[in-house]
Amino acid sequence: xxxxxxxxxxxxxxxxxxxxxxxxxxxxxxxxxxxxxxxxxxxxxxxxxxxxxxxxxxxxxxxxxxxxxxxxxxxxxxxxxxxxxxxxxxxxxxxxxxxxxxxxxxxxxxxxxxxxxxxxxxxxxxxxxxxxxxxxxxxxxxxxxxxxxxxxxxxxxxxxxxxxxxxxxxxxxxxxxxxxxxxxxxxxxxxxxxxxxxxxxxxxxxxxxxxxxxxxxxxxxxxxxxxxxxxxxxxxxxxxxxxxxxxxxxxxxxxxxxxxxxxxxxxxxxxxxxxxxxxx
Amino acid sequence: xxxxxxxxxxxxxxxxxxxxxxxxxxxxxxxxxxxxxxxxxxxxxxxxxxxxxxxxxxxxxxxxxxxxxxxxxxxxxxxxxxxxxxxxxxxxxxxxxxxxxxxxxxxxxxxxxxxxxxxxxxxxxxxxxxxxxxxxxxxxxxxxxxxxxxxxxxxxxxxxxxxxxxxxxxxxxxxxxxxxxxxxxxxxxxxxxxxxxxxxxxxxxxxxxxxxxxxxxxxxxxxxxxxxxxxxxxxxxxxxxxxxxxxxxxxxxxxxxxxxxxxxxxxxxxxxxxxxxxxxxxxxxxxxxxxxxxxxxxxxxxxxxxxxxxxxxxxxxx
Numbered sequence: 001x002x003x004x005x006x007x008x009x010x011x012x013x014x015x016x017x018x019x020x021x022x023x024x025x026x027x028x029x030x031x032x033x034x035x036x037x038x039x040x041x042x043x044x045x046x047x048x049x050x051x052x053x054x055x056x057x058x059x060x061x062x063x064x065x066x067x068x069x070x071x072x073x074x075x076x077x078x079x080x081x082x083x084x085x086x087x088x089x090x091x092x093x094x095x096x097x098x099x100x101x102x103x104x105x106x107x108x109x110x111x112x113x114x115x116x117x118x119x120x121x122x123x124x125x126x127x128x129x130x131x132x133x134x135x136x137x138x139x140x141x142x143x144x145x146x147x148x149x150x151x152x153x154x155x156x157x158x159x160x161x162x163x164x165x166x167x168x169x170x171x172x173x174x175x176x177x178x179x180x181x182x183x184x185x186x187x188x189x190x191x192x193x194x195x196x197x198x199x200x201x202x203x204x205x206x207x208x209x210x211x212x213x214x215x216x217x218x219x220x221x222x223x224x225x226x227x228x229x230x231x232x233x234x235x236x237x238x239x240x241x242x243x244x245x246x247x248x249x250x251x252x253x254x255x256x257x258x259x260x261x262x263x264x265x266x267x268x269x270x271x272x273x274x275x276x277x278x279x280x
Numbered sequence: 281x282x283x284x285x286x287x288x289x290x291x292x293x294x295x296x297x298x299x300x301x302x303x304x305x306x307x308x309x310x311x312x313x314x315x316x317x318x319x320x321x322x323x324x325x326x327x328x329x330x331x332x333x334x335x336x337x338x339x340x341x342x343x344x345x346x347x348x349x350x351x352x353x354x355x356x357x358x359x360x361x362x363x364x365x366x367x368x369x370x371x372x373x374x375x376x377x378x379x380x381x382x383x384x385x386x387x388x389x390x391x392x393x394x395x396x397x398x399x400x401x402x403x404x405x406x407x408x409x410x411x412x413x414x415x416x417x418x419x420x421x422x423x424x425x426x427x428x429x430x431x432x433x434x435x436x437x438x439x440x441x442x443x444x445x446x447x448x449x450x451x452x453x454x455x456x457x458x459x460x461x462x463x464x465x466x467x468x469x470x471x472x473x474x475x476x477x478x479x480x481x482x483x484x485x486x487x488x489x490x491x492x493x494x495x496x497x498x499x500x501x502x503x504x505x506x507x508x509x510x511x512x513x514x515x516x517x518x519x520x521x522x523x524x525x526x527x528x529x530x531x532x533x534x535x536x537x538x539x540x541x542x543x544x545x546x547x548x549x550x551x552x553x554x555x556x557x558x559x560x561x562x563x564x565x566x567x568x569x570x571x572x573x574x575x576x577x578x579x580x581x582x583x584x585x586x587x588x589x590x591x592x593x594x595x596x597x598x
Binding site for chain 1: 310331332334336337339341342343344345346347348349350351352353354355357372373376377380381382
């Protein structure tokens with residue numbers, strides 16, 4: 001049962017993560033604002049409610065595993081990992097800097113809690129399949145979760161992997177498509193249309209459901225639905241808004257790979273009702 | 281000149297058999313193939329351990345990624361297909377998903393080089409040494425005979441990190457006794473000599489031995505080295521050969537660009553500039569019998585001996 005209290009708590013964490021992400025990106029002066037913000041509620045739902053994991057013991061053998069296939073949303077993942085306690089919150093401000101454990105895209109070798117290295121689009125689902133197969137071989141109940149970008153599914157490898165997930169009946173795998181409708185060069189439907197996306201996954205042997213990717217109640221219900229899917233993989237098509245949470249970034253393709261300026265950050269923090277104590 | 285009588289064996293059969301033996305010892309070994317398991321011989325493992333064998337269909341990119349995921353999940357993943365598809369089609373997956381994170385994936389590619397034969401240029405991989413050698417953290421091994429193949433497969437199964445091993449379609453002569461020990465990064469001197477060094481890799485090692493026999497009939501004592509580890513190259517052996525024999529011939533079933541000759545010349549240029557002849561391929565292959573193709577590309581023992589004699593005529597470097 002998902003209580004009002006729980007949803008209120010998750011909303012609070014989502015707001016904190018948005019603030020973290022914007023501060024990080026502004027500090028380093030580069031990185032992906034829009035796609036980090038569109039993934040926040042999904043990542044919060046996984047790390048702060050749904051996944052079994054242990055920040056005290058990142059390599060705990062029975063943990064659920066998460067793959068950020070759209071690796072450019074790394075700031076959102078890093079903020080979640082830091083807020084879970086995988087590393088210090090102060091590390092967040094080292095993002096993309098020389099010697100940082102927070103590389104531009106997720107690096108499993110240097111960041112506690114990062115399961116696999118991603119960043120080159122289209123490769124994550126194959127990795128997730130491998131993790132899910134290994135988990136099954138070891139007779140573990142652990143699940144594998146993956147977030148794919150919508151532009152990302154233009155990559156052919158995604159569909160090779162989609163076939164494999166279904167072929168190997170990976171019901172311990174749940175994918176989420178962060179369907180924010182935009183990619184660097186413009187609208188996904190104009191650049192290279194991926195619709196009808198739900199039908200594509202179903203045709204490849206997956207169970208699919210479509211939800212509002214910013215509504216915690218819908219997200220959590222969808223993960224519970226995925227838990228019940230047996231004998232095949234499941235995908236949650238999460239309709240999201242690129243740049244979600246800050247009006248000037250929302251649905252603005254310009255902010256795919258551009259960080260907030262100082263002025264934009266000030267504006268954004270005000271919109272996110274940042275308190276004095278949260279400003280630092 | 282005494283004729284050598286060699287026994288010939290297929291490397292792929294040795295690979296398949298060794299995988300089965302390793303699979304019995306280590307339950308964490310998994311094997312992936314891309315619809316060529318009857319050719320690569322991974323089907324032998326698949327028959328014995330169906331739960332640990334994954335036929336990925338004709339999708340090399342997904343195969344490499346899945347192998348990486350299995351390795352990230354604690355498995356030792358062997359991934360096999362033909363060399364051209366393993367290294368060409370899936371190069372970026374190998375770079376991003378296997379080498380960058382340093383995962384325990386062993387890419388064992390068969391059908392390397394022009395001796396693929398009749399299938400022609402589309403299937404003759406003459407770029408894999410270069411494509412794999414440029415990858416940080418990737419160790420590249422090319423066994424010279426069936427005994428070394430077995431040792432190499434056993435070694436990569438236990439040594440951590442990514443490996444690329446090139447095997448061939450054709451049968452290779454048995455050069456080593458069962459006592460042969462293989463070490464990653466160490467070359468092996470098969471014949472001592474002070475006049476010139478012949479360096480082979482894979483099939484061309486046996487051709488270098490035969491070329492040395494021809495040279496011996498001319499009174500020239502050639503050192504023959506099996507350079508089975510292409511990366512990291514055995515610099516000590518290369519420099520020693522340069523110092524002690526003054527001239528080096530490298531021979532490979534690969535483009536002259538990016539392979540053994542390149543690796544040796546990089547080492548020599550930096551450490552001990554020496555007269556060098558690189559024997560390899562300079563253009564796409566054509567259909568034909570393996571033996572005929574080796575003749576066509578001038579990689580036969582007689583060609584090597586001739587190149588060595590020409591190199592011996594050259595003025596030594598100052």
